[in-house]
Amino acid sequence: MGGKKITKLAFALDVRTKDEAIKILDSIDQKIIIKIGYSLFIRYGKEITSYVKEKGFELFLDLKLHDIPNTVYNGVKSAIDLEADYLTVHALGGKDMLQKAVEAKQGSNLKLLAVTILTSHDNEYTQFLGSKYSLDQLALKLAKLSVETGIDGIVCSTEEVENLKKNIDKQFIAVVPGIRFTQDNKDDQTRTATPVEAKKKGADIIVVGRPILNAEDRNKVINKILEQIK
Numbered sequence: 001m002g003g004k005k006i007t008k009l010a011f012a013l014d015v016r017t018k019d020e021a022i023k024i025l026d027s028i029d030q031k032i033i034i035k036i037g038y039s040l041f042i043r044y045g046k047e048i049t050s051y052v053k054e055k056g057f058e059l060f061l062d063l064k065l066h067d068i069p070n071t072v073y074n075g076v077k078s079a080i081d082l083e084a085d086y087l088t089v090h091a092l093g094g095k096d097m098l099q100k101a102v103e104a105k106q107g108s109n110l111k112l113l114a115v116t117i118l119t120s121h122d123n124e125y126t127q128f129l130g131s132k133y134s135l136d137q138l139a140l141k142l143a144k145l146s147v148e149t150g151i152d153g154i155v156c157s158t159e160e161v162e163n164l165k166k167n168i169d170k171q172f173i174a175v176v177p178g179i180r181f182t183q184d185n186k187d188d189q190t191r192t193a194t195p196v197e198a199k200k201k202g203a204d205i206i207v208v209g210r211p212i213l214n215a216e217d218r219n220k221v222i223n224k225i226l227e228q229i230k
């Protein structure tokens with residue numbers, strides 16, 4: 001966790017139309033990571049992912065795959081065909097599913113990122129699952145299992161990242177959303193951290209959506225973030 005560690009920026013392109021997405025992609029100067037989620041991918045699929053790659057950005061497909069192992073295997077293969085650089089899967093899919101996902105990406109540059117427990121859940125969720133663990137314990141258990149299985153990274157909050165890095169021996173990419181500048185409103189994020197705080201705690205990639213999306217000058221905000229995390 002030295003000062004020289006590189007932290008990357010992933011911009012969550014959470015818009016609903018291709019026109020809007022293309023206009024934004026055309027206006028961004030820096031070759032950052034672009035995170036594409038359901039809203040664009042379900043409607044436009046390859047049209048939008050190809051555009052991201054043609055423009056020279058890294059492609060982060062946030063599809064949170066969770067299905068039987070063979071189906072996830074095929075999904076990972078398709079993400080490789082789309083030249084995705086990062087793809088999310090659900091750790092709750094279990095060890096066999098994670099193993100098949102890892103098997104599918106062998107020989108490619110794709111990095112698999114596991115989601116543990118979504119931040120929208122609270123302790124009632126572990127009861128719902130019938131788990132004897134607290135939410136934090138379960139998140140750690142799932143993160144450990146993922147990394148040990150060969151998953152490259154974990155999506156986690158700034159609050160979790162230090163603890164995960166301390167408790168997981170193998171290196172992994174910590175991907176941290178919920179980033180705000182202090183003066184920003186939090187939108188629907190309950191716990192937020194600044195880019196500098198997230199980097200200090202060990203974030204390797206920070207995910208930023210609305211603070212860039214809603215800015216008058218997106219490049220200015222992107223450059224400010226990059227300056228802070230370099």
Ligand code: C5P
Pocket residue numbers: 012014037118119155177178179187189207208209210211
């Ligand atoms: O607009 P904002 O910066 O809040 O966007 C954050 C992005 O990170 C969104 O695409 C959201 O779905 C994603 N994300 C999150 N919290 C998580 C996991 C993913 O905000 N725990």
